[in-house]
Amino acid sequence: MNESSIKPADAPQSMTVKAHDKRYFDALAQGVFEIPQCRDCQKFHFFPRVCCPYCGSQALQWVAPSGKGIVYSVTIVRARQGDDYTVVLVDLEEGPRLMSRVVDMPVEDVKIGMPVLARIDQTEDGPLLVFTAAGEQS
């Protein structure tokens, strides 16, 4: 695993964020979105693991994806308090799918098949990978 230049944050590790997850979230906290790629089979995967879920290899490297993706599915959570928000599954250009949220547009306008772009928001709960509409890009 390439440790690159991401430095671990000082915050204590919560029970739900284990060592390997910490690498991912520490990078997000520094404004860097990286996902693991297998150096043997070349496939990207998500969520991050210590061995490739396709071929089992431990020879992995962290790589910054393009940030481009397509909305695979969307639901609007009707919040008990506060504003409604989306929960989406996004297929990254590199292959992996992840859960996220599409922001900066009315929730009803978020549609399956929409091109989106990744962005890191720093929230009071920590860094959060979100997506925005990618507009007219090809």
Place this chain on the structure above:
Amino acid sequence: MSTSASRGEIAILGTGLAGMGHAGGATEQEIIAQAASAAIERSGLRKSDIDGIITSSLTSPWWVMRMAEYLGIRPRFSDSTMFGGSAFIADLKIAQMAIAAGECENVLICYGSTPRSVPSSSRLNQMRAELDPQPYEHPYKAFNPVSSYSLAAARHMYEYGTTRQQLAEVAVAARKWAQLNPDAFVKKPLTVDEVINAKMISDPLTVLDCCLVTDGAGAIVVTSSQRAKSLHRKPIYVLGSGFAHWHRQISCMEDLTITPAVESGRKAFDQAGLTPADVDVVELYDAFTINPILFLEDLGFCKKGEGGAFIEGGRIEPGGEFPMNTNGGGLSCVHPGMYSIFLIIEAVTQLRAEAHARQVHGAEVALVHGNGGVLSSQATAILSSAL
């Protein structure tokens, strides 16, 4: 189609229900023990004959030991694999293998919970989340499990044109069956419009697309088919069964319109040597209205994408040509966290022609199908009144 050597190796003897709807202050262990006691008595057995036990819990990892202790059973064989709500149908396969291997003779499969009378505290929900961490989904505050099923429903609607109306029809049919079942929790008349216009929880699913939260316990006893004939007047044979799981979190599901029911169903039909055309009544885990539509497709009752049209126009209602979820389902009968034990018990009731007002006449072969997690684990069994 070739027939597996293990076809119909085990049979279901007695069944028991307890604490249905609202358990009135009884604990989980108490209602499970009541259901188990009834099931053992109706099996023509004594408690001392039970030498295998399978149970699992949404809360306690020690559950099979706690239940065996409570019941006073020292099992030769036990299992407590956590498959989520599909568990008790998957357990039929585990019991079959244990009995065939000579590890035990008579297996008690049981489950119960009391989320209606004792709602989970936010502290308990937080503990469950901490013990099953999903740090890549949790920050997005999906209202789970509903949101995960909503994502599947939305994708199915996008790819195949499945409609809100069709989803609602699943709930309406379930309610009509519930009205014929004295054990069902909700019997108030329900219309398609009422389902569609109910409070939206996570688009496209409203609160009436979601299963109930009730108390309830169920238990069954299984033994070898050879022994069953001398113990029970109407043993119900498990002709085939299978289970499969492909993911835990919805973001790791490869295609949200194709569930592991494809695999569990194929295994069950192969072992039984039957096809969907041979099935007289189906009991499918309807945690949400999209579920039966997905399962009918994946189990081969219709082609992929045609599940919505398949259930339309009252076909799955009482009197319809495709009797489905005849107890009222998780949507209208009972749903204490994990539901599949009740699918088995309803199928057995139908195959013994003991379902009274909701009886499917001439039902000889039933398919039961359980779902666990967020479409994560699937288990199927083919049951019959004859070998």
